[in-house]
Amino acid sequence: MQPATIIGGPGSPYARKIMIICEFKQVPWRCDPIVPFQGNDEFTRLSPLRRIPVFIDDQVTLADSTAIAEYLDERYPDPPLFPPGPAARAKARWLEEFADTRMGDVFIWKLFNNAVIKPGVWKLPRDEDAIAAALRNDLPEVMNYLESVAPDDGFVCGTLAIADIAVAVHFANLRWARTAVDLTPWPKTMAWMARVEAVPEFAKLTNLGTRAITTRSADRRALYAEMGVALTETTLAGPEFRKGPMSV
Template identity: 45%
Template sequence: MSEPLTIIGSYISPYVRKVLVFLELKGIDYRIDPIPPFVGNDAFSQLSPLRRIPVLCDGDLLLNDSSVICQYLEDRYPQIPLYPADITARAQARWLEEYADVALGEAITTKLFFQLGVKPHIFGEKTDAVLVQQAREIDIPAALDYLEKQLPAEGFAFGELSIADISIASFFRVAGFVRYVIDAERWPRCAGLVARTLALPVFAKLATFEDRALRTPVPEQRAVLADMHAPLTATTCGGAPPRRGVIAID
Protein backbone atom coordinates (compact mmCIF):
# COMPACT_ATOMS: atom_id res chain seq x y z
CA MET A 1 0.00 0.00 0.00
CA SER A 2 1.39 3.40 -0.99
CA GLU A 3 2.19 6.04 1.59
CA PRO A 4 -0.16 9.04 1.90
CA LEU A 5 0.84 12.19 0.07
CA THR A 6 2.06 15.06 2.22
CA ILE A 7 0.81 18.64 1.84
CA ILE A 8 2.54 21.51 3.61
CA GLY A 9 0.44 24.63 3.98
CA SER A 10 -2.26 26.33 5.99
CA TYR A 11 -5.93 25.43 5.61
CA ILE A 12 -6.62 29.17 5.37
CA SER A 13 -4.62 29.63 2.15
CA PRO A 14 -6.65 29.68 -1.09
CA TYR A 15 -3.78 27.98 -2.89
CA VAL A 16 -3.69 25.15 -0.36
CA ARG A 17 -7.49 24.91 -0.52
CA LYS A 18 -7.32 24.26 -4.28
CA VAL A 19 -5.00 21.31 -3.73
CA LEU A 20 -6.99 19.90 -0.81
CA VAL A 21 -10.20 20.02 -2.85
CA PHE A 22 -8.45 18.02 -5.57
CA LEU A 23 -7.22 15.45 -3.08
CA GLU A 24 -10.62 15.12 -1.42
CA LEU A 25 -12.62 14.86 -4.64
CA LYS A 26 -10.22 12.35 -6.14
CA GLY A 27 -10.20 10.27 -2.94
CA ILE A 28 -6.42 10.49 -2.52
CA ASP A 29 -5.02 9.68 0.92
CA TYR A 30 -2.96 12.56 2.31
CA ARG A 31 -1.53 14.10 5.45
CA ILE A 32 -1.15 17.83 6.02
CA ASP A 33 1.36 19.94 7.91
CA PRO A 34 -0.93 23.00 8.24
CA ILE A 35 1.63 25.77 8.63
CA PRO A 36 1.53 29.32 7.29
CA PRO A 37 4.68 29.96 5.23
CA PHE A 38 5.96 32.69 7.53
CA VAL A 39 6.53 30.29 10.46
CA GLY A 40 8.35 27.68 8.41
CA ASN A 41 11.70 26.52 9.79
CA ASP A 42 14.93 25.87 7.90
CA ALA A 43 13.63 22.48 6.75
CA PHE A 44 10.68 24.28 5.17
CA SER A 45 13.07 26.60 3.32
CA GLN A 46 14.78 23.52 1.86
CA LEU A 47 11.45 22.12 0.67
CA SER A 48 10.15 25.50 -0.56
CA PRO A 49 13.05 27.73 -1.65
CA LEU A 50 10.70 30.69 -2.19
CA ARG A 51 8.95 29.94 1.13
CA ARG A 52 5.62 29.50 -0.59
CA ILE A 53 2.74 27.14 0.10
CA PRO A 54 1.52 24.62 -0.80
CA VAL A 55 4.26 22.04 -1.07
CA LEU A 56 3.47 18.46 -2.13
CA CYS A 57 5.66 15.48 -1.23
CA ASP A 58 4.89 12.22 -3.02
CA GLY A 59 7.65 9.79 -2.10
CA ASP A 60 10.83 11.25 -3.57
CA LEU A 61 8.89 13.75 -5.67
CA LEU A 62 8.71 17.31 -4.35
CA LEU A 63 6.47 19.89 -6.02
CA ASN A 64 5.84 23.58 -5.37
CA ASP A 65 3.10 25.83 -6.80
CA SER A 66 -0.59 24.97 -6.56
CA SER A 67 -1.14 24.94 -10.34
CA VAL A 68 1.73 22.52 -10.88
CA ILE A 69 0.46 20.31 -8.05
CA CYS A 70 -3.13 20.25 -9.32
CA GLN A 71 -2.00 19.36 -12.84
CA TYR A 72 0.16 16.56 -11.43
CA LEU A 73 -2.76 15.18 -9.42
CA GLU A 74 -4.99 15.35 -12.51
CA ASP A 75 -2.47 13.47 -14.63
CA ARG A 76 -1.69 10.86 -12.01
CA TYR A 77 -5.28 10.33 -10.81
CA PRO A 78 -7.43 10.94 -13.91
CA GLN A 79 -10.40 8.81 -12.81
CA ILE A 80 -12.32 11.83 -11.47
CA PRO A 81 -11.42 14.61 -13.92
CA LEU A 82 -11.26 18.19 -12.66
CA TYR A 83 -10.14 19.74 -15.93
CA PRO A 84 -12.43 19.87 -19.00
CA ALA A 85 -11.87 17.09 -21.53
CA ASP A 86 -12.22 19.42 -24.53
CA ILE A 87 -8.84 20.92 -25.37
CA THR A 88 -10.21 24.45 -25.88
CA ALA A 89 -12.24 24.43 -22.67
CA ARG A 90 -9.26 22.94 -20.85
CA ALA A 91 -7.05 25.84 -21.94
CA GLN A 92 -9.73 28.34 -20.95
CA ALA A 93 -10.09 26.71 -17.53
CA ARG A 94 -6.34 26.94 -17.00
CA TRP A 95 -6.47 30.61 -17.92
CA LEU A 96 -9.24 31.31 -15.39
CA GLU A 97 -7.18 29.49 -12.77
CA GLU A 98 -4.18 31.66 -13.63
CA TYR A 99 -6.29 34.81 -13.61
CA ALA A 100 -7.64 33.92 -10.17
CA ASP A 101 -4.16 33.12 -8.86
CA VAL A 102 -2.77 36.45 -10.03
CA ALA A 103 -5.58 39.01 -9.98
CA LEU A 104 -7.58 37.66 -7.05
CA GLY A 105 -4.42 36.55 -5.27
CA GLU A 106 -3.04 40.08 -5.34
CA ALA A 107 -6.30 41.83 -4.48
CA ILE A 108 -7.82 39.43 -1.96
CA THR A 109 -4.89 37.61 -0.40
CA THR A 110 -2.06 40.14 -0.52
CA LYS A 111 -3.91 43.44 -0.17
CA LEU A 112 -7.04 42.51 1.77
CA PHE A 113 -6.41 39.44 3.94
CA PHE A 114 -2.72 40.05 4.57
CA GLN A 115 -3.34 43.66 5.56
CA LEU A 116 -6.37 42.99 7.76
CA GLY A 117 -5.46 39.60 9.18
CA VAL A 118 -1.78 38.74 8.95
CA LYS A 119 0.04 42.06 9.45
CA PRO A 120 -1.63 43.12 12.72
CA HIS A 121 -2.04 39.67 14.27
CA ILE A 122 1.18 37.92 13.21
CA PHE A 123 3.73 40.66 12.62
CA GLY A 124 2.26 43.27 14.96
CA GLU A 125 2.27 45.86 12.19
CA LYS A 126 -0.25 48.51 11.28
CA THR A 127 -2.71 47.82 8.48
CA ASP A 128 -2.22 49.87 5.32
CA ALA A 129 -5.71 51.35 4.96
CA VAL A 130 -4.91 52.68 1.48
CA LEU A 131 -4.16 49.20 0.15
CA VAL A 132 -7.31 47.81 1.76
CA GLN A 133 -9.41 50.54 0.17
CA GLN A 134 -7.78 49.97 -3.20
CA ALA A 135 -8.54 46.26 -3.02
CA ARG A 136 -12.18 46.77 -2.03
CA GLU A 137 -13.00 49.64 -4.35
CA ILE A 138 -10.77 49.10 -7.40
CA ASP A 139 -8.94 45.77 -7.68
CA ILE A 140 -11.64 43.28 -6.68
CA PRO A 141 -14.39 45.07 -8.63
CA ALA A 142 -12.15 45.10 -11.73
CA ALA A 143 -11.57 41.35 -11.40
CA LEU A 144 -15.27 40.71 -10.90
CA ASP A 145 -16.12 42.82 -13.96
CA TYR A 146 -13.88 40.57 -16.03
CA LEU A 147 -15.08 37.30 -14.52
CA GLU A 148 -18.73 38.28 -14.88
CA LYS A 149 -18.27 38.18 -18.66
CA GLN A 150 -16.61 34.74 -18.54
CA LEU A 151 -18.98 32.80 -16.25
CA PRO A 152 -22.35 31.19 -16.96
CA ALA A 153 -25.64 32.24 -15.38
CA GLU A 154 -26.13 28.72 -14.03
CA GLY A 155 -24.00 25.70 -13.23
CA PHE A 156 -20.22 25.70 -13.39
CA ALA A 157 -17.86 27.45 -15.78
CA PHE A 158 -17.42 24.48 -18.13
CA GLY A 159 -20.42 22.31 -17.29
CA GLU A 160 -18.88 20.01 -14.71
CA LEU A 161 -16.94 21.29 -11.71
CA SER A 162 -13.39 22.17 -12.75
CA ILE A 163 -10.19 23.84 -11.66
CA ALA A 164 -11.67 27.18 -12.78
CA ASP A 165 -14.59 27.05 -10.33
CA ILE A 166 -12.42 25.69 -7.52
CA SER A 167 -9.83 28.43 -7.97
CA ILE A 168 -12.27 31.35 -8.11
CA ALA A 169 -14.32 30.12 -5.15
CA SER A 170 -11.20 29.47 -3.07
CA PHE A 171 -10.24 33.13 -3.20
CA PHE A 172 -13.68 34.43 -2.33
CA ARG A 173 -13.74 32.05 0.63
CA VAL A 174 -10.72 34.02 1.90
CA ALA A 175 -12.47 37.30 1.08
CA GLY A 176 -15.27 36.17 3.37
CA PHE A 177 -12.79 35.87 6.23
CA VAL A 178 -12.45 39.67 6.14
CA ARG A 179 -16.15 40.26 5.42
CA TYR A 180 -15.98 40.93 1.71
CA VAL A 181 -19.10 39.63 -0.01
CA ILE A 182 -19.76 39.77 -3.75
CA ASP A 183 -22.59 42.16 -4.62
CA ALA A 184 -25.03 39.72 -6.25
CA GLU A 185 -26.96 42.51 -7.97
CA ARG A 186 -23.86 43.93 -9.65
CA TRP A 187 -22.13 40.58 -10.35
CA PRO A 188 -24.87 37.89 -10.30
CA ARG A 189 -22.91 35.30 -12.28
CA CYS A 190 -19.84 35.57 -10.06
CA ALA A 191 -21.91 35.50 -6.88
CA GLY A 192 -23.90 32.51 -8.10
CA LEU A 193 -20.90 30.44 -9.16
CA VAL A 194 -19.03 31.14 -5.93
CA ALA A 195 -22.08 30.27 -3.83
CA ARG A 196 -22.70 27.02 -5.72
CA THR A 197 -19.07 25.98 -5.44
CA LEU A 198 -18.64 26.82 -1.76
CA ALA A 199 -21.87 24.92 -0.99
CA LEU A 200 -20.33 21.64 -2.20
CA PRO A 201 -19.68 19.08 0.57
CA VAL A 202 -15.93 19.13 0.00
CA PHE A 203 -15.73 22.86 0.70
CA ALA A 204 -17.99 22.49 3.73
CA LYS A 205 -15.72 19.76 5.11
CA LEU A 206 -12.60 21.88 4.73
CA ALA A 207 -14.40 24.92 6.14
CA THR A 208 -14.64 23.29 9.57
CA PHE A 209 -10.84 23.17 9.78
CA GLU A 210 -10.44 26.62 8.23
CA ASP A 211 -12.80 28.29 10.68
CA ARG A 212 -11.06 26.82 13.72
CA ALA A 213 -7.62 27.68 12.39
CA LEU A 214 -8.75 31.22 11.70
CA ARG A 215 -9.88 31.68 15.30
CA THR A 216 -6.78 30.08 16.84
CA PRO A 217 -3.32 31.64 17.36
CA VAL A 218 -0.78 30.09 15.01
CA PRO A 219 1.29 28.33 17.72
CA GLU A 220 -1.87 26.56 18.96
CA GLN A 221 -3.40 25.61 15.62
CA ARG A 222 -1.78 22.19 15.25
CA ALA A 223 -3.07 20.98 18.63
CA VAL A 224 -6.56 22.28 17.92
CA LEU A 225 -6.65 20.63 14.49
CA ALA A 226 -5.39 17.36 16.00
CA ASP A 227 -8.33 17.43 18.42
CA MET A 228 -10.60 17.80 15.39
CA HIS A 229 -9.01 14.69 13.82
CA ALA A 230 -7.51 16.58 10.90
CA PRO A 231 -5.21 14.27 8.88
CA LEU A 232 -1.98 15.71 10.26
CA THR A 233 1.59 14.70 9.52
CA ALA A 234 3.62 13.15 12.33
CA THR A 235 6.09 16.06 12.30
CA THR A 236 5.95 19.71 11.34
CA CYS A 237 8.09 22.22 9.48
CA GLY A 238 6.57 25.02 11.56
CA GLY A 239 7.48 26.64 14.83
CA ALA A 240 10.04 29.20 13.71
CA PRO A 241 9.60 32.90 14.56
CA PRO A 242 7.48 34.68 11.93
CA ARG A 243 9.39 35.93 8.93
CA ARG A 244 8.46 36.93 5.42
CA GLY A 245 9.48 34.97 2.37
CA VAL A 246 9.91 36.15 -1.21
CA ILE A 247 6.19 35.65 -1.69
CA ALA A 248 4.21 33.90 1.00
CA ILE A 249 1.61 32.17 -1.12
CA ASP A 250 1.29 30.43 -4.45
Protein backbone atom coordinates in the same frame (compact mmCIF):
# COMPACT_ATOMS: atom_id res chain seq x y z
CA MET B 1 -1.41 4.03 0.29
CA GLN B 2 0.79 6.26 2.49
CA PRO B 3 -0.92 9.64 2.85
CA ALA B 4 0.56 12.49 0.84
CA THR B 5 1.91 15.44 2.82
CA ILE B 6 0.67 18.97 2.26
CA ILE B 7 2.81 21.64 3.87
CA GLY B 8 0.72 24.73 4.52
CA GLY B 9 -2.46 25.40 6.45
CA PRO B 10 -6.04 25.75 5.18
CA GLY B 11 -5.98 29.55 5.63
CA SER B 12 -4.05 29.72 2.35
CA PRO B 13 -6.30 29.60 -0.72
CA TYR B 14 -3.59 27.75 -2.65
CA ALA B 15 -3.10 25.11 0.06
CA ARG B 16 -6.86 24.76 0.44
CA LYS B 17 -7.19 24.27 -3.33
CA ILE B 18 -4.89 21.24 -3.09
CA MET B 19 -6.67 19.86 -0.01
CA ILE B 20 -10.02 20.13 -1.86
CA ILE B 21 -8.56 18.35 -4.89
CA CYS B 22 -7.21 15.54 -2.69
CA GLU B 23 -10.64 15.16 -1.09
CA PHE B 24 -12.32 15.28 -4.51
CA LYS B 25 -10.03 12.52 -5.79
CA GLN B 26 -9.99 10.61 -2.49
CA VAL B 27 -6.21 10.89 -2.19
CA PRO B 28 -5.35 10.46 1.52
CA TRP B 29 -3.41 13.46 2.86
CA ARG B 30 -2.01 14.84 6.07
CA CYS B 31 -0.70 18.30 6.66
CA ASP B 32 1.82 20.47 8.41
CA PRO B 33 -0.41 23.53 8.78
CA ILE B 34 2.25 26.23 8.86
CA VAL B 35 2.00 29.75 7.47
CA PRO B 36 4.86 30.32 4.99
CA PHE B 37 6.61 32.90 7.19
CA GLN B 38 7.13 30.21 9.86
CA GLY B 39 9.11 27.91 7.58
CA ASN B 40 12.57 26.75 8.70
CA ASP B 41 15.62 26.02 6.50
CA GLU B 42 14.19 22.66 5.44
CA PHE B 43 11.09 24.52 4.23
CA THR B 44 13.35 26.80 2.10
CA ARG B 45 14.99 23.71 0.63
CA LEU B 46 11.62 22.20 -0.33
CA SER B 47 10.03 25.49 -1.40
CA PRO B 48 12.72 27.82 -2.75
CA LEU B 49 10.22 30.69 -3.08
CA ARG B 50 9.16 30.04 0.56
CA ARG B 51 5.55 29.62 -0.49
CA ILE B 52 2.85 27.17 0.49
CA PRO B 53 1.58 24.67 -0.49
CA VAL B 54 4.32 22.09 -0.84
CA PHE B 55 3.08 18.62 -1.82
CA ILE B 56 5.14 15.50 -1.13
CA ASP B 57 4.28 11.89 -1.96
CA ASP B 58 6.19 8.76 -2.93
CA GLN B 59 7.06 10.25 -6.34
CA VAL B 60 7.23 14.05 -6.17
CA THR B 61 8.01 17.15 -4.13
CA LEU B 62 6.25 20.12 -5.72
CA ALA B 63 5.90 23.72 -4.54
CA ASP B 64 3.22 25.28 -6.73
CA SER B 65 -0.51 24.57 -6.63
CA THR B 66 -0.88 24.51 -10.43
CA ALA B 67 1.87 21.93 -10.87
CA ILE B 68 0.42 19.91 -7.98
CA ALA B 69 -3.12 20.02 -9.38
CA GLU B 70 -1.98 18.85 -12.83
CA TYR B 71 0.11 16.07 -11.29
CA LEU B 72 -2.83 14.88 -9.17
CA ASP B 73 -5.11 14.91 -12.18
CA GLU B 74 -2.70 12.87 -14.30
CA ARG B 75 -1.93 10.38 -11.54
CA TYR B 76 -5.53 10.08 -10.29
CA PRO B 77 -7.66 10.80 -13.37
CA ASP B 78 -11.04 10.01 -11.82
CA PRO B 79 -12.95 12.25 -11.23
CA PRO B 80 -11.27 14.57 -13.75
CA LEU B 81 -10.26 18.11 -12.85
CA PHE B 82 -10.17 19.25 -16.44
CA PRO B 83 -13.07 19.17 -18.93
CA PRO B 84 -12.75 17.19 -22.19
CA GLY B 85 -11.57 18.94 -25.37
CA PRO B 86 -8.65 21.30 -26.02
CA ALA B 87 -10.67 24.55 -25.97
CA ALA B 88 -12.44 23.80 -22.68
CA ARG B 89 -9.19 22.59 -21.12
CA ALA B 90 -7.41 25.76 -22.21
CA LYS B 91 -10.22 27.87 -20.74
CA ALA B 92 -9.93 25.99 -17.43
CA ARG B 93 -6.16 26.62 -17.36
CA TRP B 94 -6.57 30.30 -18.21
CA LEU B 95 -9.13 30.88 -15.45
CA GLU B 96 -6.91 29.07 -12.97
CA GLU B 97 -4.06 31.37 -13.97
CA PHE B 98 -6.29 34.45 -13.63
CA ALA B 99 -7.33 33.26 -10.16
CA ASP B 100 -3.82 32.41 -9.00
CA THR B 101 -2.25 35.63 -10.27
CA ARG B 102 -4.74 38.49 -10.41
CA MET B 103 -7.13 37.29 -7.70
CA GLY B 104 -4.14 36.33 -5.57
CA ASP B 105 -2.77 39.84 -5.93
CA VAL B 106 -6.06 41.55 -5.03
CA PHE B 107 -7.83 39.15 -2.65
CA ILE B 108 -4.74 37.89 -0.83
CA TRP B 109 -2.00 40.51 -1.05
CA LYS B 110 -4.02 43.71 -1.14
CA LEU B 111 -6.95 42.62 1.06
CA PHE B 112 -6.30 39.53 3.25
CA ASN B 113 -2.67 40.55 3.85
CA ASN B 114 -3.56 44.08 4.95
CA ALA B 115 -6.58 42.95 6.97
CA VAL B 116 -5.44 39.68 8.58
CA ILE B 117 -1.75 38.83 8.01
CA LYS B 118 -0.34 42.22 9.00
CA PRO B 119 -2.08 42.28 12.39
CA GLY B 120 -2.05 38.50 12.95
CA VAL B 121 1.54 37.69 11.90
CA TRP B 122 3.51 40.94 11.92
CA LYS B 123 1.63 42.70 14.77
CA LEU B 124 1.10 45.75 12.55
CA PRO B 125 -2.16 47.68 12.37
CA ARG B 126 -4.79 46.61 9.88
CA ASP B 127 -4.20 48.91 6.89
CA GLU B 128 -7.63 50.43 6.25
CA ASP B 129 -6.36 52.84 3.56
CA ALA B 130 -4.79 50.05 1.51
CA ILE B 131 -7.94 47.93 1.92
CA ALA B 132 -10.19 50.82 0.80
CA ALA B 133 -7.94 51.48 -2.23
CA ALA B 134 -8.05 47.82 -3.30
CA LEU B 135 -11.83 47.67 -2.89
CA ARG B 136 -12.20 50.84 -4.96
CA ASN B 137 -9.56 50.32 -7.65
CA ASP B 138 -8.90 46.60 -8.07
CA LEU B 139 -11.76 44.47 -6.85
CA PRO B 140 -14.38 45.81 -9.33
CA GLU B 141 -12.08 45.01 -12.28
CA VAL B 142 -11.66 41.43 -11.10
CA MET B 143 -15.37 41.02 -10.40
CA ASN B 144 -16.37 42.53 -13.76
CA TYR B 145 -14.18 40.03 -15.54
CA LEU B 146 -15.58 37.10 -13.53
CA GLU B 147 -19.12 38.32 -14.24
CA SER B 148 -18.34 38.24 -17.98
CA VAL B 149 -17.32 34.56 -17.81
CA ALA B 150 -19.65 33.28 -15.04
CA PRO B 151 -21.99 30.48 -16.20
CA ASP B 152 -25.77 30.91 -15.90
CA ASP B 153 -25.93 27.56 -14.15
CA GLY B 154 -23.58 24.70 -13.26
CA PHE B 155 -19.85 25.20 -13.54
CA VAL B 156 -17.75 27.28 -15.89
CA CYS B 157 -16.46 24.36 -18.00
CA GLY B 158 -19.50 22.08 -17.56
CA THR B 159 -18.66 19.80 -14.66
CA LEU B 160 -16.70 21.02 -11.62
CA ALA B 161 -13.14 21.73 -12.78
CA ILE B 162 -9.91 23.33 -11.68
CA ALA B 163 -11.14 26.75 -12.84
CA ASP B 164 -14.14 26.76 -10.47
CA ILE B 165 -12.03 25.64 -7.52
CA ALA B 166 -9.17 28.08 -8.17
CA VAL B 167 -11.53 31.07 -8.43
CA ALA B 168 -13.81 30.13 -5.55
CA VAL B 169 -11.12 29.53 -2.91
CA HIS B 170 -10.37 33.27 -2.81
CA PHE B 171 -13.84 34.21 -1.59
CA ALA B 172 -13.38 32.68 1.87
CA ASN B 173 -10.23 34.81 2.33
CA LEU B 174 -12.24 37.85 1.26
CA ARG B 175 -14.84 37.08 3.94
CA TRP B 176 -12.12 36.47 6.53
CA ALA B 177 -10.73 39.94 5.71
CA ARG B 178 -14.00 41.37 7.13
CA THR B 179 -14.28 44.28 4.72
CA ALA B 180 -17.65 45.90 4.12
CA VAL B 181 -17.55 45.03 0.40
CA ASP B 182 -20.90 44.77 -1.39
CA LEU B 183 -20.81 41.96 -3.97
CA THR B 184 -24.43 42.29 -5.11
CA PRO B 185 -23.42 44.11 -8.35
CA TRP B 186 -22.03 40.75 -9.57
CA PRO B 187 -24.98 38.35 -9.14
CA LYS B 188 -23.96 35.73 -11.74
CA THR B 189 -20.52 35.40 -10.20
CA MET B 190 -21.88 35.14 -6.67
CA ALA B 191 -24.45 32.49 -7.69
CA TRP B 192 -21.64 30.53 -9.40
CA MET B 193 -19.44 30.85 -6.31
CA ALA B 194 -22.31 29.65 -4.08
CA ARG B 195 -22.66 26.53 -6.24
CA VAL B 196 -18.93 25.80 -6.02
CA GLU B 197 -18.75 26.49 -2.28
CA ALA B 198 -21.68 24.07 -1.73
CA VAL B 199 -19.76 21.10 -3.21
CA PRO B 200 -19.20 18.92 -0.08
CA GLU B 201 -15.41 18.56 -0.47
CA PHE B 202 -15.14 22.32 -0.95
CA ALA B 203 -17.44 23.15 1.98
CA LYS B 204 -15.47 20.83 4.29
CA LEU B 205 -12.20 22.67 3.62
CA THR B 206 -13.75 26.15 3.81
CA ASN B 207 -15.12 25.16 7.21
CA LEU B 208 -11.71 23.86 8.31
CA GLY B 209 -10.05 27.11 7.18
CA THR B 210 -12.65 29.27 8.93
CA ARG B 211 -12.23 27.36 12.16
CA ALA B 212 -8.42 27.25 11.91
CA ILE B 213 -8.00 30.98 11.42
CA THR B 214 -10.33 31.76 14.32
CA THR B 215 -8.71 29.26 16.72
CA ARG B 216 -5.73 30.15 18.92
CA SER B 217 -2.56 28.34 17.79
CA ALA B 218 -2.37 26.45 21.10
CA ASP B 219 -5.80 24.91 20.40
CA ARG B 220 -5.31 24.12 16.73
CA ARG B 221 -4.01 20.54 17.10
CA ALA B 222 -7.23 19.68 18.93
CA LEU B 223 -9.24 21.34 16.17
CA TYR B 224 -7.56 19.26 13.44
CA ALA B 225 -8.19 16.08 15.46
CA GLU B 226 -11.83 17.04 15.90
CA MET B 227 -12.15 17.71 12.15
CA GLY B 228 -10.49 14.37 11.25
CA VAL B 229 -7.44 15.98 9.59
CA ALA B 230 -4.19 14.08 10.17
CA LEU B 231 -1.09 16.13 10.96
CA THR B 232 2.55 15.31 10.22
CA GLU B 233 4.59 14.05 13.17
CA THR B 234 7.15 16.83 12.74
CA THR B 235 6.74 20.39 11.59
CA LEU B 236 8.74 22.72 9.35
CA ALA B 237 7.82 25.67 11.57
CA GLY B 238 11.00 27.43 12.68
CA PRO B 239 11.67 29.44 15.82
CA GLU B 240 10.90 32.84 14.28
CA PHE B 241 8.83 34.33 11.47
CA ARG B 242 10.78 35.25 8.31
CA LYS B 243 9.63 37.20 5.31
CA GLY B 244 9.56 35.50 1.92
CA PRO B 245 10.01 36.89 -1.60
CA MET B 246 6.47 38.22 -1.97
CA SER B 247 5.82 39.23 1.64
CA VAL B 248 5.25 42.88 2.38
